[in-house]
Amino acid sequence: MMTVALETWKALGTWVHVVTTDADELGRATTAVHEVLEDVDTAYSRFRQDSELSRLNASPGRTVRVSPLLATAIDAAQRAALLTDGAVDPTIGHAIRLAGYDDDFSRLAVQGGPVNLRAWRVPGWQAIRFDRHSRIVLLPPGVELDLGSTGKALAADLAARAALAAAGAGGVLVSLGGDIATAGTPPSGGWRIHVAEDSREKPDGDGEVICLPAGGVATSSTTVRRWTRGAAVLHHIIDPQTSLPTTGPFRTVTVAAATCLDANIASTAAIVRGETAIDWLMSCGLPARLVENDGTIHYIGRWPDPSGVAA
């Protein structure tokens, strides 16, 4: 009989959860996830001076051959930008630093003096000169990458696949700070996911629980990773059109998709798109749950509505 097993630890500045359907395989799966996350941290952490991404950002105007993992992450970020008409754009690196998010969030001062914020459009993903076959990248001066959003979701997908390969059979779920990827055969009834605005909420707390047969789930929210500079309350989701934290009507969006990466692309884009998010999500055909700033909840597509009334 299969027994679901869970392991939890902290990495990449967030909580990591690994669930396996076979308790005997939890150790191997966890080891594989650790290895993937170490590789991810080395390849594209924005907060490590020795990461590949930091060195790339510090080399404007020069061609740089990057590792296969960083190339995959850049490729995923460019695809995200392409599929969202630039709503999710990796060239927000400079903008998010100017907004004050310039270090691992655990070391970031929650309150600080005022910063000089002005609206300007980020360079845009088209400015990145990238050949994924040769893995050569050239960032023009002024272009700085932040792969935080898509990078974390991609890491969850890669970790889930690696964990399943290590386990050999059964099913694996990997959660990186609330971005969830699954691989293999789910437990009976599907993977149980508590949907909340903050990934630190206890899974048995108040709120909705969904059962996911396969794929991934991601939540983007402006209610977490917030900091104050002067009188301005800021958060980590940047609108590429303005280089400033988003100010749209939705504070939290959760999406289910075939991969955690696609779910994250959609949830982040929905926050950035604001007023047009519901129509856009429906056109994508992705089940989603949106929370307005006043707490009103919308259920989109095939997302299970606890009241039984779909949008």
Added chain:
Amino acid sequence: MNALTPIQRDRGLQRLRRLTFGATAGALVAVVGVSYVAAASYAGKSSSNASGTALNTTTSTISSSSSTTSSDTLQSTQAPSTGSSGSGTVTSGGS
């Protein structure tokens, strides 16, 4: 100055015709050649550009659209269903 004989005049005219034909053919060859070079350059087959680098934005777009990470649309999955908390439940939320 002596007047040309009819034979000398005919030879002169034939020489003039040959020169005219040669010049016209040469001009045609030159036009075709220049056009080919221009067309080849406009199509982007030339390896030269101002920065001297082989990378360009077009390459970037192609690499994105042919990504191996996934397809050119966001992919949906089987619809989730309503459940209840239990063993192995994890939380999806902002972080």
